[in-house]
Each structure stands twice: as structure tokens, then as C-alpha cells.
Amino acid sequence: MPRPREFDEERVVLAVRDAFWDRGYAATSMDDLLRASGLGKGSLYGAFGDKHRLFLRVLRDYDDANLRGLRERLESAPRGVDLVHEFVLGVAGDPTGAAARRGCLLANSTAELATSTPDVAAEARRSYDAITAILTEALERAQREGDVDPGADAAETARAVLAAQLGLVALGRTGMDLAELTTVARSALARLLPAPVPR
Amino acid sequence: MPRPREFDEERVVLAVRDAFWDRGYAATSMDDLLRASGLGKGSLYGAFGDKHRLFLRVLRDYDDANLRGLRERLESAPRGVDLVHEFVLGVAGDPTGAAARRGCLLANSTAELATSTPDVAAEARRSYDAITAILTEALERAQREGDVDPGADAAETARAVLAAQLGLVALGRTGMDLAELTTVARSALARLLPAPVPR
DNA sequence: CGTGTTCTTGACTGTTACGTCCAGAACACC
DNA sequence: GGTGTTCTGGACGTAACAGTCAAGAACACG
Numbered sequence: 001m002p003r004p005r006e007f008d009e010e011r012v013v014l015a016v017r018d019a020f021w022d023r024g025y026a027a028t029s030m031d032d033l034l035r036a037s038g039l040g041k042g043s044l045y046g047a048f049g050d051k052h053r054l055f056l057r058v059l060r061d062y063d064d065a066n067l068r069g070l071r072e073r074l075e076s077a078p079r080g081v082d083l084v085h086e087f088v089l090g091v092a093g094d095p096t097g098a099a100a101r102r103g104c105l106l107a108n109s110t111a112e113l114a115t116s117t118p119d120v121a122a123e124a125r126r127s128y129d130a131i132t133a134i135l136t137e138a139l140e141r142a143q144r145e146g147d148v149d150p151g152a153d154a155a156e157t158a159r160a161v162l163a164a165q166l167g168l169v170a171l172g173r174t175g176m177d178l179a180e181l182t183t184v185a186r187s188a189l190a191r192l193l194p195a196p197v198p199r
Numbered sequence: 200m201p202r203p204r205e206f207d208e209e210r211v212v213l214a215v216r217d218a219f220w221d222r223g224y225a226a227t228s229m230d231d232l233l234r235a236s237g238l239g240k241g242s243l244y245g246a247f248g249d250k251h252r253l254f255l256r257v258l259r260d261y262d263d264a265n266l267r268g269l270r271e272r273l274e275s276a277p278r279g280v281d282l283v284h285e286f287v288l289g290v291a292g293d294p295t296g297a298a299a300r301r302g303c304l305l306a307n308s309t310a311e312l313a314t315s316t317p318d319v320a321a322e323a324r325r326s327y328d329a330i331t332a333i334l335t336e337a338l339e340r341a342q343r344e345g346d347v348d349p350g351a352d353a354a355e356t357a358r359a360v361l362a363a364q365l366g367l368v369a370l371g372r373t374g375m376d377l378a379e380l381t382t383v384a385r386s387a388l389a390r391l392l393p394a395p396v397p398r
Numbered sequence: 399c400g401t402g403t404t405c406t407t408g409a410c411t412g413t414t415a416c417g418t419c420c421a422g423a424a425c426a427c428c
Numbered sequence: 429g430g431t432g433t434t435c436t437g438g439a440c441g442t443a444a445c446a447g448t449c450a451a452g453a454a455c456a457c458g
Contacts, residue, residue: 002434004425024311026225030416040437041417047435050417101320103310107369111302111310112223114372121300124373153386159379160387163366170306170365173313174323180358187352188359191390201404203455229446239407240447246405250446 009047012037017058021105024112025055055109056119062105063127070134080141081148081193084161087135088189091168092181100172100181107169132158142193149194157192164188208246211236216257220304223311224254254308255318261304262326269333279340280347280392283360286334287388290367291380299371299380306368331357341392348393356391363387 019036020028030051034044048054070087077083092100106127114121135158142148148157168185218235219227229250233243247253269286276282291299305326313320334357341347347356367384 002426002432005435006424022314024223024225024315026223027315029414031414040435042419042436042438045417102314108310110369110372111307114374115221115301116223116226121372121374125375128370128373128375156382156386159383160363160390163370163383163387164359164362165366166369167362167364167366170309170369171327171362173309173320174327175313175320176324176327183355184358184362187355188362188391191359191393192387194390201402201456204405205454228444230444239405241406241408241449244447 005047007037007039007043012039012044012047013058013061016054017062017105020055020058021102021108025109026112052117056123059106059109059120059123063123066106067127067130067134070131074134074138077138079145079147080138080143081145083138084135084142084193085189088161088165088168089182089185091165091172092178092185095178097175097178100178101175103173104169107166108173128162132162135161139193143196146196147193149196152194157194160192161189164192204246206236206238206242211238211243211246212257212260215253216261216304219254219257220301220307224308225311251316255322258305258308258319258322262322265305266326266329266333269330273333273337276337278344278346279337279342280344282337283334283341283392284388287360287364287367288381288384290364290371291377291384294377296374296377299377300374302372303368306365307372327361331361334360338392342395345395346392348395351393356393359391360388363391 015036015038016033019032023032030041030044033051033054034041037044039047044054048057070083073086074080074083077086094100106124109120110124114124132155136155139148139152139154139157139161143150143152143154148154164185168181168188171184172181214235214237215232218231222231229240229243232250232253233240236243238246243253247256269282272285273279273282276285293299305323308319309323313323331354335354338347338351338353338356338360342349342351342353363384367380367387370383371380
């Protein structure tokens with residue numbers, strides 16, 4: 001009997017996500033979000049609650065999509081080491097550089113809000129732990145496939161790779177030249193992944 | 200003949216810096232800054248201009264102090280490689296973990312503002328370029344001193360080290376366990392600095 | 399000790415912020 | 429087609445926001 005929603009919840013989350021992504025949490029006003037989503041006040045508040053709750057919803061959806069994508073790529077990757085390369089080099093993947101300048105919504109939000117909003121810090125830990133697990137799995141596969149030294153601690157390597165990727169994201173956000181960013185990514189990758197001893 | 204200032208400009212900049220550091224740029228109100236500095240509105244506006252200009256002043260002072268500290272430590276360090284270690288391990292240097300959770304003002308600000316405020320992105324590039332130059336010098340010294348493989352490209356290594364450090368700062372901000380953070384820092388460092396070939 | 403310049407304080411303005419609320423619209427079901 | 433429930437849009441209230449301004453205080457200098 002209820003009147004059905006006129007909007008698609010997922011589309012609204014994506015539109016709102018872009019607004020937060022472009023301006024940051026605090027600088028994004030509710031009016032910005034209403035304009036971005038095309039909804040009226042009652043609808044947005046009714047469906048998602050206040051700004052803080054809406055933001056957390058956006059962030060969680062963003063992270064989940066990222067993790068889902070990583071897992072899928074791990075399964076479809078010909079070799080485990082490919083995923084690791086993709087993960088790190090992807091920071092400079094967009095040839096226009098727009099994606100690099102935009103950075104990562106989670107990383108941006110953590111830097112802006114981690115102190116004042118424990119929810120965001122917790123979400124970041126959750127996400128980074130999950131990414132580390134996926135990278136660890138990829139590296140273990142790479143070890144079995146002979147692309148990475150089997151003597152290396154896969155979990156430890158995964159964390160180092162994650163740190164390097166986060167650093168690259170930070171550098172990309174400064175507007176660093178894409179070619180330079182790629183060079184840094186390649187050299188970091190080459191050093192972090194210990195090659196198997198040739199025999 | 201003019202009436203002298205009653206406040207110390209440098210102390211005000213530091214107090215204001217802490218306020219920005221704790222809350223982020225957008226979430227810090229002028230009232231917060233007035234309370235933190237102890238000044239009245241006319242004084243703060245008269246001495247530093249509006250919020251944006253004040254923030255840039257704070258950021259520039261912060262960066263300059265950082266760079267000065269790095270250069271001094273490079274000169275006083277027994278070995279070039281020591282500075283590189285300090286630089287990376289320093290992220291987890293405070294045993295309480297408060298410093299790690301707080302992160303770096305420049306990194307936080309870049310993540311929050313780089314898109315909307317080109318000044319901040321430019322300041323970040325300036326600072327990171329300067330850090331890279333210092334690290335390059337330290338690495339070249341380390342190569343001469345036999346602590347790093349002389350065949351490695353020092354500038355490229357410096358950029359990789361910077362990326363790793365920025366990643367560690369990002370991880371620290373999530374509240375990651377200090378011991379774990381240190382472990383990641385050590386393993387990244389060990390892999391990024393190619394050991395000299397023993398002979 | 400008068401004078402001129404700067405500094406300080408806080409009231410004030412206009413804008414924008416977030417969130418609530420209500421009247422009317424739109425639909426599913428009977 | 430009536431009825432009940434939810435959705436929609438916008439007006440509204442209160443609070444906080446950034447920044448201006450003017451009146452008076454504090455000093456250096458002559």
C-alpha cells in the first residue's frame with residue numbers, strides 16, 4: 001500500500017559520493033547534496049538520515065565496491081602478481097590524470113576526518129585489512145607461480161605494497177606529473193617484490 | 200610611534216596550526232581560531248588576513264620548519280642512511296601513538312583540499328620536491344659511505360622512500376597498532392634500500 | 399605630557415548551515 | 429473508486445558562519 005520511491009537509491013548514493021569526493025566532507029553542504037542527487041529534503045533525510053549517516057553509507061558502499069572489484073580481478077588475473085601490479089600502477093592509470101588528482105575517497109576522508117570521527121578511522125582499518133588479505137593471497141599465489149621469492153613473508157610484503165600504494169595516491173593528489181608517478185610506482189614495485197632466486 | 204603588538208606572531212601561528220591540525224580546514228571555525236590564539240577578531244584579521252590566507256601562512260611555516268629540521272638532521276647524522284631510517288621510522292616514533300594518529304598537517308590538508316585549493320596542491324609539490332632532494336642527498340652520501348648499493352638511482356630511491364613514508368602516515372592515521380606500523384616501516388625500508396653488493 | 403599611529407575588543411551584518419515539519423501528491427490494495 | 433500509507437517538495441526555525449567596522453586603549457616619540 002505504500003507509495004513507492006521515485007528515485008534509485010544506488011544512483012543517489014553515487015551522485016552524493018561524487019559531491020563528497022570533490023569537495024570533502026565538511027565543505028559539502030546539504031544543498032550541494034540535494035542538487036547532486038536531485039532529491040528534496042524530506043526524501044534524502046527520510047531515506048538516509050542526516051549528513052553523517054549518509055556519508056558513512058556512501059563510504060561503506062565505496063569500500064565494498066572496491067573490495068569486490070579487487071577480489072574479482074584476483075580471480076580473473078592470469079597470475080597473482082598481475083593483481084599486485086595493477087593495484088599499484090592503477091594510481092596512475094587514468095591517462096588524463098584526473099583520477100590521480102582526485103585520489104581515493106577513503107584516503108581523503110581518513111586524512112580529513114580520522115581524528116574527529118572514529119567511525120571513519122574504523123572503516124579505514126576494516127578496508128585496509130581486507131585489502132591486505134587480498135594482496136596476501138595474490139602474493140602467495142605469485143610465490144607458487146614462481147613470480148615472487150617464496151622465502152618472503154607474504155603478509156608483510158602485502159602491507160608494504162599497501163603502504164606504497166597509499167603513498168602514491170597521496171603524491172598523485174598533489175598533481176605530480178603522471179609519467180613521474182608511474183616511474184615511482186614501477187621502481188617501488190620492483191623493489192618491494194623480491195624476485196625468486198633464479199636456478 | 201605605533202602601538203606595539205601584544206601577541207607573539209609565531210605563538211599565534213602555532214596555536215592556530217594545532218587547531219587546523221586537529222579538526223581540518225573546513226571544520227575549523229574562526230571562533231575556534233580566536234579561542235586557540237586568544238586574540239580578538241580585529242587582531243587576527245589585521246595580522247593575517249582571512250581564513251584562507253591564515254591557513255596558507257600556517258602551512259608554509261609548518262613545511263619550512265619540517266624542511267629545516269630535515270636538513271639539520273642530515274648534517275648532524277653520523278651516516279646518510281640514518282636520516283632515511285629516521286624519516287621513515289619517525290612515523291611511529293611517538294610511543295603513545297598520538298602523533299601517528301594525528302598524521303601530518305600537510306598530508307591531511309592535501310587530501311582534504313587539493314582539488315578545490317590549487318595553492319595547497321602547489322605547496323605540497325614544493326615540499327615533497329624539497330624532501331626528495333634532501334633524501335637524494337642522504338642516499339648519495341649513504342652510497343659513498345657503503346650503506347647503499349652505489350648502482351641504485353638515488354633520486355628514484357628517494358621518491359620511493361617518500362611514497363612509502365606517505366603511505367605509513369596514512370596508515371598511522373587510521374589508528375593502526377604502533378608495533379605493526381613499525382614492522383611495516385622496517386620491512387619497507389629494508390626492501391627499498393638496496394644493500395651494497397658484499398665483496 | 400600632548401599627539402598621532404597602531405592595536406584591541408566586541409558588537410554587528412548578512413549569509414549560509416543543518417535539520418524539522420507539514421500539506422499535498424502518488425501509489426497499492428481492497 | 430475509496431482508503432491508508434508512504435513519499436515528495438519546500439517553507440521554516442535556529443544556530444553558526446565569515447568577515448566588517450567603529451570606538452576606545454596603549455604605546456612611542458617629541
